[in-house]
């Protein structure tokens with residue numbers, strides 16, 4: 250082969266273009282063999298990959314042409330590949346016009362036995378590392394062997410880059426696939442937290458909430474979930490995410506009161522390595538983790554004002570920066586916030602920013618307290634007993650009619666969480682027994698309820714409201730008449746109507 254400089258440059262360019270467009274090892278190897286075959290004849294072409302840590306050689310792809318017996322197989326120690334070892338160690342090409350003079354190397358003897366009499370080998374070096382070697386062998390030494398070797402030596406630099414990229418690409422693809430599988434597995438694992446099968450309701454009020462969830466999940470708007478403690482706000486937020494188009498990305502929960510002001514930024518925005526003392530490694534914040542998914546801001550009403558301002562800034566601009574890094578990052582997440590506080594009152598008290606409230610409250614969802622939907626109670630008792638008895642590995646108790654009656658009229662300050670805890674305690678203390686009124690009354694002693702704590706102590710007005718609701722529930726929603734709530738309460742009908750208006754009690758709410 251004899252190439253003038255212009256043709257030589259053109260050929261190198263053509264081969265390079267052919268190499269960079271390949272997506273698999275085999276196609277890359279075939280492209281190389283095809284292009285080289287156009288300019289000179291050879292009887293064997295192979296590319297070895299070198300694993301420095303293992304000290305071994307393996308074929309990048311199935312070699313083309315004659316295969317000497319001794320070098321069959323996929324992988325072998327470097328010591329067995331005498332020629333490869335020489336070029337890899339010396340980092341210099343090796344040209345042997347007459348292999349018969351080197352049969353003291355067993356692999357060369359095998360080549361000669363297979364009819365190959367001349368060979369050329371080139372180290373594949375990229376970014377200072379030897380990634381392998383390229384070998385071309387011939388029955389008859391080609392013309393202008395030294396000139397050909399010079400050309401192939403230049404080509405080996407291009408080939409090394411292509412081989413290295415291909416290996417990095419396949420490693421990344423494999424890693425990506427593994428991460429995807431792990432992510433799918435973890436998402437599946439977390440599904441039981443918001444498994445629709447373990448959320449129980451039958452009341453009209455909850456059916457209406459669940460109907461709204463179906464509609465809300467289809468949009469990408471921010472949602473503010475309100476309701477007393479233990480009503481299921483966390484569950485509902487996960488449920489919205491699981492029905493939304495963002496379901497295959499993460500649901501990232503942020504417990505707002507748990508974020509001390511010093512931690513707020515690094516926890517949510519992440520930080521760069523060395524951003525502050527103790528920042529030994531880069532940290533991805535919750536905003537970034539929620540990319541493509543949902544960010545759930547729990548107990549948003551307890552977020553201090555300075556942090557509210559920072560949060561508002563991100564929600565408005567949809568960008569943020571990691572602490573110690575001024576590279577802006579796009580924030581693509583949906584926000585669901587939850588609170589058991591009256592945020593409108595908090596705004597009036599200058600404890601919550603009005604602009605943040607409107608940002609979060611594009612859609613709102615109110616979960617009614619259990620006492621306003623006590624027709625859910627028998628179902629919850631039944632289903633939670635079954636589910637909890639399985640997880641506690643004890644037989645479920647049965648509830649007498651009197652016990653259910655008491656539970657129906659209990660105010661449930663801790664809502665479903667409190668009911669669930671009661672069921673758990675009953676399973677542990679009275680497994681498989683019939684629960685009578687006495688047991689339930691004992692369990693609901695005032696000192697065991699949340700009402701007895703200072704922060705939950707109900708006001709007189711609250712108790713009056715609850716008492717009116719209870720009376721209305723007992724009277725089947727009737728205000729007046731011989732069996733009406735007014736009669737039960739021992740007050741005139743007009744007085745009851747006045748107090749109902751004052752407390753915002755409707756007969757429908759009380760179960761009419």
Ligand SMILES: Nc1ncnc2c1ncn2[C@@H]1O[C@H](COP(=O)(O)OP(=O)(O)OP(=O)(O)O)[C@@H](O)[C@H]1O
Pocket residue numbers: 447448449450476477478479480481482483484485587588589665666669
């Ligand atoms: N309808 C329901 N069916 C079954 N379990 C429920 C239901 N509602 C709530 N729970 C259970 O009650 C407990 C409290 O629910 P969750 O944490 O969602 O309430 P929350 O409103 O977010 O409470 P908090 O305001 O205290 O954070 C959880 O164990 C949840 O699974």
